[in-house]
Amino acid sequence: MNLARAFANSVQKQPRKTALFWGDREYAYSELWHQAVFVADQLQQQFGVNTGDRVGLWLKNCPEFIPSFFGILQAGAVTVPINNFLKTDEVNYILDDAGIDVLITDSELGAHHRALVAARPGLKIFRVEALSPSPLPPEFPHPVSPRSTGSDLAVIIYTSGTTGRPKGAMLSHGNLLHNVESCRIVLQTVSGDRFGVLLPLFHSYMLTVGMLLPLLVGGSVVLVKSLHPARNVLQEMFQRQTTVLPAIPQFYRSMVNAPLHPPLPLRICVSGAAPLPTQVLQEFEAKFHIPLIEGYGLSEASPVVTKNPLDGTRKAGSIGLPIPNVEVSIQDDAGRELGTNEIGEVCVRGGNVMLGYWRRPEETAKVMRGDWLLTGDVGYRDAEGYYFITDRKKDMLLVNGINVYPREIEEILYQIPGVKEAAVIGMPDNRRGEQPIAYVAPDDGTVLEEKAVQQFVRRKLADYKVPRKVVFLAALPRNATGKILKTALRDLPPPA
Numbered sequence: 001m002n003l004a005r006a007f008a009n010s011v012q013k014q015p016r017k018t019a020l021f022w023g024d025r026e027y028a029y030s031e032l033w034h035q036a037v038f039v040a041d042q043l044q045q046q047f048g049v050n051t052g053d054r055v056g057l058w059l060k061n062c063p064e065f066i067p068s069f070f071g072i073l074q075a076g077a078v079t080v081p082i083n084n085f086l087k088t089d090e091v092n093y094i095l096d097d098a099g100i101d102v103l104i105t106d107s108e109l110g111a112h113h114r115a116l117v118a119a120r121p122g123l124k125i126f127r128v129e130a131l132s133p134s135p136l137p138p139e140f141p142h143p144v145s146p147r148s149t150g151s152d153l154a155v156i157i158y159t160s161g162t163t164g165r166p167k168g169a170m171l172s173h174g175n176l177l178h179n180v181e182s183c184r185i186v187l188q189t190v191s192g193d194r195f196g197v198l199l200p201l202f203h204s205y206m207l208t209v210g211m212l213l214p215l216l217v218g219g220s221v222v223l224v225k226s227l228h229p230a231r232n233v234l235q236e237m238f239q240r241q242t243t244v245l246p247a248i249p250q251f252y253r254s255m256v257n258a259p260l261h262p263p264l265p266l267r268i269c270v271s272g273a274a275p276l277p278t279q280v281l282q283e284f285e286a287k288f289h290i291p292l293i294e295g296y297g298l299s300e301a302s303p304v305v306t307k308n309p310l311d312g313t314r315k316a317g318s319i320g321l322p323i324p325n326v327e328v329s330i331q332d333d334a335g336r337e338l339g340t341n342e343i344g345e346v347c348v349r350g351g352n353v354m355l356g357y358w359r360r361p362e363e364t365a366k367v368m369r370g371d372w373l374l375t376g377d378v379g380y381r382d383a384e385g386y387y388f389i390t391d392r393k394k395d396m397l398l399v400n401g402i403n404v405y406p407r408e409i410e411e412i413l414y415q416i417p418g419v420k421e422a423a424v425i426g427m428p429d430n431r432r433g434e435q436p437i438a439y440v441a442p443d444d445g446t447v448l449e450e451k452a453v454q455q456f457v458r459r460k461l462a463d464y465k466v467p468r469k470v471v472f473l474a475a476l477p478r479n480a481t482g483k484i485l486k487t488a489l490r491d492l493p494p495p496a
Contacts, residue, residue, distance in 0.1 A: 002148040002173040003212070004073040008033065010218045014191075019215060021194075021222045021240045022063045032067050039071025039104070039128075047102045047124050051076035051148075054156065056095060056103040057202075058082040061223055064128040065201050066211065068104045073173075076148055080156045080168070081202040083402075085462040088115045090166075094158050095120050098168055098358060102126055150174030156358050157204045157299045159403060168358030169204075169299045178351035179302035180212050182323040186307050187244065187268060187293075191218035196242040198224050198233060198251065199401065204303040205272050209246045234258065238265055246270040248401040249280055250431055252292060256283045266290050268310060272297060273401030274433045275389065278316040295320055296389065300373055302352040306387055318386045319379075326350035330381050335369050343380045343390060347372040395486070397426040397434045399464045409436055409467065412460045416453060418446035421476045423484045424467060427494060438467035439489050441475050448472060469495040 010019075015030035043049040055072045057079055059065050072079045080098050082091055091112065095103065104126045105113065117123050148154065154176060156168040183189070195214040199206045214221050222240045224233050234255070237245070242265055249271055269284070269292045276294040284292045291310055296319035297303035306328060308320035322328045327349040330338045338344045353373045356364035367374045378391040397404040406424035413422035421441035426434040442448045450470040458466045477488035 001150055001177060002073065002152070003154055003176060003216075004036075004070055004148070006177060006216045007036075007070050010215060013218055017218070018220055020063055020066060021220065023225050023236075025063070027063055032070075035064075035067035036070040036074055039068055039126075040074035042126065043072065043075040043077065043102065047126060049075050049077050049102055052078065052153070053102070054078045054080050054098045054100050056080050056082050056098070056100040056105075058084060058091065058103055058105040058109060059128065059201075060084045060106075060108060061197065061201055062106070062128075063223065064106065066215070066221070068128055069201075069211075072104070073148065073154060078153050078156060080158070081207065082158070083202050083462065084109065084200065085464060087460065087462060088112050088119070089460060090462065091116060092119045094166065094168075095123065097158075097166075098156055104128055148173055150177065153355065155207070157207075159204075159299045165408075167360055167363055170355040170358050171302050172355055175302045175352050175354060176208060176212060177216075178325065179208050179304055179323075180216050182325055182352065183209055183213050183304055183307075184217055185324045186310065187213075187270065188310055189213060189217050189219065189244070193217070193219040193243045193267075194222050194241055195219060196222045196224065196237040196240075196245045196247075198227060198245075198247055199273070203273070203402070204299040205246065205297065205401070208302060208304065209270065209272070214244075231258065234260065241265045243267045244270070246272060248273045248433070249276045250274075250400070250433060252276070252284050253280050253430070256280065256287060260288075262288050262290075264288060264290065268293060270295065270307075272304075274398045281314075281316050293320070294318070295323075296387070298375055298377075300354045300367065300375075301326075301348050301350075302354070304352070305348050305375075308386075313384075313386075315386050318382075318388050320387065321385055322387075326352055328381075328387060329372065330379065330387075331369075331372070331374075335372075338380075340383050341380050343378060346375045346377045346379045346387065346389065348375060349373065395425075397436055399434055399436070400432050402464060404434075404436060404465050406436065409438065409457065409461065409465055412457050413438060413440060413453070415460075416448070416456050418443050418448055420444075421484070423476055423486055423489060425486050425489050427468070429468070432464075435468035436465065437495060438470045439473055439476055440470055441473050471495050 011029045011033040018026045019029040020027040055077045102124045106128050150173050154173040155171045158166040158168050197210040222242050271294045293308050295307040297305045306320045308314040329347045330344040331347050332344050349371045379389040381387050395406050409424045410422050420443045423439045424436050427437045429435040453470045477485040
């Protein structure tokens with residue numbers, strides 16, 4: 001079984017059913033399948049894509065994302081979703097690292113196309129405007145590609161690393177199908193469900209829970225056109241009778257504060273990508289009487305690892321229990337399993353664990369101990385088997401649920417003339433979860449301005465990575481070995 005065949009099964013069962021809602025437009029399963037086949041044919045015949053080739057998918061949330069994703073797989077190729085907030089240099093790095101010669105994108109990102117082609121001669125741009133809706137027959141018109149099996153590479157998700165260089169987590173067809181099935185069981189997903197999708201589809205959380213899960217069980221996706229204003233988002237979802245909402249804590253906080261009143265069509269809400277504050281959980285369930293399920297995952301695990309149970313105790317502050325057919329263990333540095341309430345590293349084992357990092361065997365070896373994936377997150381298991389995270393990967397920030405690693409920002413700061421020292425930490429932010437804050441020590445006699453520093457970073461990195469504040473100090477605190485003490489920076493009064 002592969003992902004293209006799994007989607008084809010849904011098409012065969014109910015070709016006329018609406019698979020996707022997009023504003024006033026509805027797309028039947030058969031229409032998305034025809035478009036996926038068109039993409040596959042174009043990739044093979046016009047762009048020369050062969051089995052195993054990597055194809056970039058650089059789109060904002062739009063209907064074309066879905067047939068493009070499945071069309072790449074139908075062609076026997078590997079899908080590489082690319083963060084649509086990235087700037088040209090960041091995208092170029094992924095194109096080079098993954099060896100991407102064909103990029104599926106659209107006119108909305110067209111301002112970057114010329115620069116991308118100039119930096120990577122031979123790059124071919126496949127603009128998805130060619131997928132404009134047209135009358136299509138409902139029958140199943142095309143055989144499914146037999147090229148890929150469950151063990152074959154399907155998707156490469158690029159995730160930031162502590163080195164500042166993103167790494168490509170290799171997910172097989174089997175990895176993703178395994179995670180979809182586990183999520184189907186734990187969320188009790190049925191074909192009548194409609195999933196509200198607000199977050200970017202390039203994110204592993206949305207890719208699996210927001211797109212693959214509903215489409216592979218024969219449900220529907222309600223793809224929200226715009227997140228602004230928020231009241232229109234909610235109105236659109238409720239008008240389409242959305243039953244399952246996977247989102248981030250900040251969105252649930254906004255729902256608590258919005259003038260909404262039950263009953264709502266939602267049967268379950270799922271919080272992921274960032275820790276869910278206990279207060280938000282309690283206020284949400286008290287107001288709406290809808291289960292708000294917190295979970296935990298990472299791209300390297302396809303990505304879902306744990307969930308609080310839908311039926312049973314949901315513990316505030318806990319990431320819940322392992323999802324079906326996934327094992328979680330708390331281990332010390334030697335790989336010894338720790339007991340109840342002992343703090344150690346959260347480790348994961350199961351069919352959802354990645355094949356490894358793309359062309360990075362040494363990096364893969366650092367995070368694998370036998371079959372166990374070492375998450376880098378620290379936590380414990382209580383007496384009832386519920387897991388808790390007490391600390392996160394060193395220095396990592398979560399901005400709107402997206403991983404941001406300070407070193408990547410720091411490396412850009414050091415490119416600015418006159419910067420002697422630089423360090424980036426996170427500051428809590430009610431709307432975004434966290435924001436990066438930069439502490440900079442200029443060279444003697446150099447005067448730097450905050451806006452100029454921010455503009456320099458913005459030219460190099462995605463907007464959400466730009467420091468919200470830049471604080472200038474004569475020197476940054478260091479320990480006896482010369483290492484910058486970020487703990488001391490965190491102890492400083494927060495910048496105004």
